[in-house]
Amino acid sequence: MPYHHGNLRAELLARAAQVVADQGVEGLSLRSLARDLGVSHGAPAKHFRDRADLLAALAAEGVAVAEQRMAAAAVEAGSDPQARLAAMGRAYVRFAVDEPSLYGTVNHPEVCRVTPESVTRLLAGWIDAIGGSAPSEGRYETATFVARMVGAAEVAADPGWRELLGIEDVTDELIDALLAA
């Protein structure tokens, strides 16, 4: 057993994602994480200042994934601003559905309080897209768009809502319906 783990930071994040996936953010503990990886309880501190710092890193991963998906969708959608915007919205909802753990972490109140800039980064992409797209018809255009996005993702990502609403499998048709203006 080598003294240096060699890849601890990455494995901490990976294991943390697993734990969050099936126990939620609240079930995450630095010490149990260390146990899972077979290192001492003080080891994680060398890579993450504290629990909040680890969660922030996990959230940053989530944001990066979301950004990546949205950017890819935008590229694929071509040059029409309206089409790009719609594609980004779909990509965001898909991200929420496909990676509920990451999505849940990014949007977790405990995490948002510490790093509110995460969401800001995501929004920046939308704002850009909106800014370059439609002339503002009402004063609340941006807010309305964001609300649609947030609501669609929240409902589509939550198994409880899905069961309640009878939308077990999230089709493109459903997403479009949720996002439809």
Added chain:
Amino acid sequence: MPYHHGNLRAELLARAAQVVADQGVEGLSLRSLARDLGVSHGAPAKHFRDRADLLAALAAEGVAVAEQRMAAAAVEAGSDPQARLAAMGRAYVRFAVDEPSLYGTVNHPEVCRVTPESVTRLLAGWIDAIGGSAPSEGRYETATFVARMVGAAEVAADPGWRELLGIEDVTDELIDALLAA
């Protein structure tokens, strides 16, 4: 100093609401609550089985308040089903904005995992309203409606979003824009 506090359960809930309001759900601790109220650390256990039980009670309060507001709004809106539904939507968003602490508790992941039925109760009111109102135009009518509601409340209740979107004061006009079909 009387041995029996006399009103401990209610005061625990009240103080808990305060703490949640300015420290979030994560900042809530049974022991500090007991200290705040001048009782021993074991006292809360006589009224709430554990921390989750207290949070569930707090969430139940929140759901009750929301239901009450929505019901009142529905009554005031008269008999037209469409108008009643719209009024309930507005009332829900107003609830989220006026009582961010209760709203946040009801929708907190930690709480939702334990008592998913809270949201179900709220939805029941909407479903009723919807069921009695419009003929279904698409297969996802209910889901779309719920997504709008959830998104509007989420955005309107979050100071971070509000600042980002430049919608500091939540007017009726804004709410209608967020909910507009």
Added chain:
DNA sequence: GCGAAGAAGTTGTCAATGCCAACATCCGAC
């Protein structure tokens, strides 16, 4: 009145956790 039963509160304890400090080991630059 009174005595028992139960509700409400207290005290003590235990394991888990987050965080910190002191120490050990390994690696790379010079």
Added chain:
DNA sequence: GTCGGATGTTGGCATTGACAACTTCTTCGC
């Protein structure tokens, strides 16, 4: 080589949730 920083370990402390045993008060039947 050796020295310093990065990485890991160990020990310790305070806080917390949960539990058990005990005390005090209230209530209700008689």
